Amino acid sequence: MCGAVRTIIAGLTGGIGSGKSTAEELCRSWGIPVADADTWAHEILRSDREVEEAVEKYFRDRYGVSVRTATGELDRRLIAAKVFEDEGALTMLEGLIHPRVKARAETWIAAQRAAQVAVAVLIVPLLFESGMERQVDCVITLAVPAEERVRRLRAARGWSEEEIRARMRRQFGEAEREARADYIVPNTGTREEFAAALRQVLEQLCARANRVA
Numbered sequence: 001m002c003g004a005v006r007t008i009i010a011g012l013t014g015g016i017g018s019g020k021s022t023a024e025e026l027c028r029s030w031g032i033p034v035a036d037a038d039t040w041a042h043e044i045l046r047s048d049r050e051v052e053e054a055v056e057k058y059f060r061d062r063y064g065v066s067v068r069t070a071t072g073e074l075d076r077r078l079i080a081a082k083v084f085e086d087e088g089a090l091t092m093l094e095g096l097i098h099p100r101v102k103a104r105a106e107t108w109i110a111a112q113r114a115a116q117v118a119v120a121v122l123i124v125p126l127l128f129e130s131g132m133e134r135q136v137d138c139v140i141t142l143a144v145p146a147e148e149r150v151r152r153l154r155a156a157r158g159w160s161e162e163e164i165r166a167r168m169r170r171q172f173g174e175a176e177r178e179a180r181a182d183y184i185v186p187n188t189g190t191r192e193e194f195a196a197a198l199r200q201v202l203e204q205l206c207a208r209a210n211r212v213a
Contacts, residue, residue, distance in 0.1 A: 006118075006209050007112050007113045007115075007116060007117055007118065007119070007120060007209065008118065008119050008120075008138065008208060008209045009109050009112065009113075009120050009121075009122060009135070009137045009138075010119060010120070010121050010122070010136060010137065010138050010139070010140050010183075010202075010205055011121075011122050011123075011124055011127050011132065011133055011135070011136035011138070011140070012121050012122065012123045012124070012127075012139075012140045012141075012142070013123070013124055013125060013126075013127035013128070013140070013141055013142070013177065013181075014125070014141055014142030014143070014177070014187075015142075015144065015146070015149055015171055016125070016149060016153065016164070016168060016171065017148075017149035017150070017152045017153040017156075017164075018142040018143070018144045018149060018187060019142050019187040019194060020036075022187075022191065022194065023121075023123065023142065023198055024036055024121075024123055026194075026195050026198060026199075027121050027202075030202070032119060032120065032121055032202065033112055033115075033117050033120040033121070034120070034121040034122075034123065035108050035120075035121075035122050035123065036123045037101050037104075037105065037122065037123060037124040037125070038123070038125055040100075040101050040104045040105075041097050042076070044096075044100050044101070045074050045076065045079075045097070046073065046074070048100065050096075051096045051097070051100070054092070054096055055067060055074060055079065055092075055093065055096070056068065056074070058089065058092050059079070059082065059089070062086075062088070062089075063082070067079055067082075079093070084163075084166045084167065084170065090170070094130070098130050101130070102130070102132060102135065105122060105124075105132060106135065108122070109122070109135065118205075118210070119202055119205045119206055119209060121202075122135075122136055126171065127139065128176070128177065128180055129170075129172060133180070138182040139180065139181045139182050140181065140182070140183045140184075140185055140201055141177045141178055141180075141181035141183070141184050141185070142186075142187050143174065143178060143184050143185065143186045143187065143188075144174075144186070144188055145188070146168060146173075146174065148188060149164075149168075150164050150165070183201045183204075185197045185198050
């Protein structure tokens with residue numbers, strides 16, 4: 001999209017159902033380096049032995065249940081269901097996952113700067129909640145009203161409205177995310193309209209990167 005100069009790391013966030021996965025697909029199609037903190041978090045749950053053991057111990061001690069599937073992996077769906085009912089479980093999980101995700105982010109960001117890419121996008125659903133906005137140069141927030149996100153998630157994932165609302169309560173509201181963002185990209189129209197709005201912001205960032213080179 002633009003030449004290699006001083007690297008700008010853009011943190012991209014948005015509420016659940018706001019279109020972060022679509023944004024990732026678009027960035028990749030435009031050749032923009034992109035990473036997803038959620039993917040890292042899932043990898044950590046699957047492969048970090050210390051995290052696995054701590055999670056298993058918490059649920060065994062508190063509930064007397066195993067959170068392993070029949071194949072021996074952590075049951076992410078069961079864990080998620082418990083986390084949205086148990087503040088202690090959420091605190092425990094975030095205490096294990098967030099520092100490891102932040103460390104991966106630092107490594108990835110350093111690699112983008114070393115490669116002298118102009119713009120790289122780090123997608124973090126809990127960007128502000130985790131404090132990871134301090135690791136990026138600017139923040140892009142995807143703006144979609146809560147009611148529309150509920151509608152999308154019920155249609156796409158089959159979740160109940162109660163489950164969706166519970167997940168939303170664990171995140172900042174639209175107004176707070178937008179107030180703290182540097183760029184706001186609406187995603188209430190077509191994919192093409194969303195792509196055009198996101199591309200416009202990324203092109204502005206490319207121009208900024210060129211000016212400070």
